[in-house]
Amino acid sequence: MVRFSVPTKARLPSSLRVDSSNPAVIKSLGRLSREALISLAISWLDEDTIANAVPYLERRDEEDEIDPDDIYPPCGSVQELYELYVEMQQQKGSKRDVANRILEGDWRHGLSLYQLAMVDFYYLEEHPMSQKWTAYKILPLKPPTKDADDEILQVDDKALNVPRFHPSTFLQSLQDQVLPDVKAHYQFYRPKDLSVLLLRIFVIESPYNSSMALSGVTGSGGATNFTSSRTVYLAFPDGSSHIYITKSQANGPAPTGESKSLQNLIIHGVPKALSRPRERYTLKPTSLTSRNLETLLDKRGPGRGNAAGGGWSIYASDKNKKSPLDAILPSPPLSRDSSLSEQNRKRSKPLNSDQRSAKRAKLVAQARFGDSGLVADGKGIERVDVLLKDPFPTPSAVENQGSEEDQANAPSETSVSARRRTIDAVLRQAADGDDEEMNEPGNPSQWRPTVQITFQGNHVFAGIRQLVEAGIVDGERMPGWMTGEDGVTVGVVKHGRIRGNKGSGL
């Protein structure tokens, strides 16, 4: 324990320990499975990380102090402890045993911030959907002119440089952005099966970076500083100029405004940390939010699918790769290509009208969605909010146009929650702050009701595709935004298209 603490601007050291009786620590360990707990403990005892996760070991010279009541007698050496955990891996047992052993036995003097970060990362790996990620695009700014000090820099849309990200430099400059009355701990982690680099930022309100920050001599008694801590994850996809940020999470009850301000702090701090002298960047939200990191990697990632969603995905997928040296006439994408099914067709009796229309619906769905929107592709989006700004169809057009839209609108919940309000605000903002089609003559005779449609589910666009295949939604007249080809989860529809995003994805 440090005798005295001096207010400082430094970051929280990884080896700083949090008391193992802290409810937040117990809770986060309790969320993990037994296998994860054991492999985590083994990873802590690794040579490279042991400095940040020193276990409680028996001291040779104080043999008389052995406590007979101790259920978890301390081990003599790290090697011994390591073997003990490897042995536990073979055996069966409850996860509570392991968690208790960690908390009350081998790390009874507390878990370091590094260990807590790793606990959270293991939880994220076990439950990849536990966080909600919002994708931001990193955009270069125009260099400032010489004399103006406080000018607002414009996005340089003609810049040809692609932003580059270097973890340790980024962290250093991010630390410079953090205010002195807030202390943060950073930990990088690379998940096994995704090409992203995760950064966990653990923020605590304290001027100290010693154990004072965590022990919480706050004067108000009971409540420790730990409960006012926040955790935010950033994800840096490999080879893509995007960044994914999660909402901050509190360990204890906290006013909602506070977590938002931290979010803002990070959104403002990250571009500054990414910038370098003579190269400035800004973050721009891309209206895509999902719990599924794989979806984000597909729509805002390093690959080809960023601006080729929906039916356009056939151009991005590897399946249709066709070398020009191969002169075999490719069967058009919608025909049955294998000769096997051709044989079947010859033998089977002619289709009746139901079967024919079902088949037609399938082909239309294939044409509109391409290779996207398949239930099993693991690229689901849970929620899509769309605000319709088009004039209400005139009676003659009603017959032609979308009854499905009204149906879709019906189940949207009536309880106005905080989340709902924020989405409304985003939609309004998107509707207002749009320079395109500004001078469009408003026709007062047209009735423009505000219709907001919310799609919810495990995989929204796969659901719409199934509706098309089942013939419930007319695939040919379905607007393009229902195929997910714009790659957004919040949008305003005008003239039947998502506005401000005429599809370029630029």
Add this chain to the structure above:
Amino acid sequence: MDPAVDELQTNPLDEEIASLKKQVAHLRKTIKIECSTILSSPSIKEALVSSLNPQPSPKSAALRPRKPRKSVDRDEQLLLTRSKQQEAYNQQCLYRISASVTAFKVHDPDPNAVDGGHVLGLRFEVMTRGQFMQPYYVMLNRPYPNNNKTLRVHRHTVPPAIPLPGLAARYLPVPKQQMENDSSVALPKQDLERFVKSLRREIMRYHNRLGVSADLRRSLGAHSQAAADGLSQLPSNAIIDVSIADTEAKQIRLTWADERNGRLVMDDDGKVVKFMVFGAEGRDWETTKQLTDSQGRVEDVAKMLEEYAAGR
């Protein structure tokens, strides 16, 4: 029956089925190739056309029975359309082989698409190690009702490593709403040709850079394999890992067996701009100097790295 014996009996059968299936797949492929070859031969096409439009000789018409003629006609019609498709496809392939950028027309399936769904597609061919890769596509549409010749990037499959937005802003600028300032300000001209040229250049550069680092990795691959196995005593100069360190593939990260690591930065054209080596105690000036003697292209440095790794 004894399950073990049963298994023994089924196994050769399964194998036979598998091999037959393979044979069938092979034969199907051969048939397809033969078909396309026959269809694309000009003499077959001539024969098809002449059989469809026979010289009206009343004698033969009278002799021929009515019914079967119709179905033969239909089959020939089908063959002819197929042959026409094949011809068009052959032409497309030929263009794709000889020109690295080709254009085609697409129809946007969105019923609300701008400009009636007319979309101009551009196809950028890329080759790696003598093979055609999946091409990159850029789709352009004409969303501006006032200037019906101005294009805009609609969809594309270009990876984020290529600054497509910047190029589009430079060569395909958005026309200004010329409402208040009538014709005093000259409209920015769109230059599709330059856009395509510079985009193709960027794509090629990117692929060449990828190729350089892949070559480097391959030439040093033996060492990294040995390091992964962890059995041999590696010379400390051996490079065990080569990886791309940034989005644009302009930086290559090198890791030596003795935990030194280096960073190589190249410019657009593959010229080495910066090269540095970090040892256990900060910058390793000696190695850096040794390796940057050539001060040339990445390929030269790669060669030097190889020599250095071999211990010279």
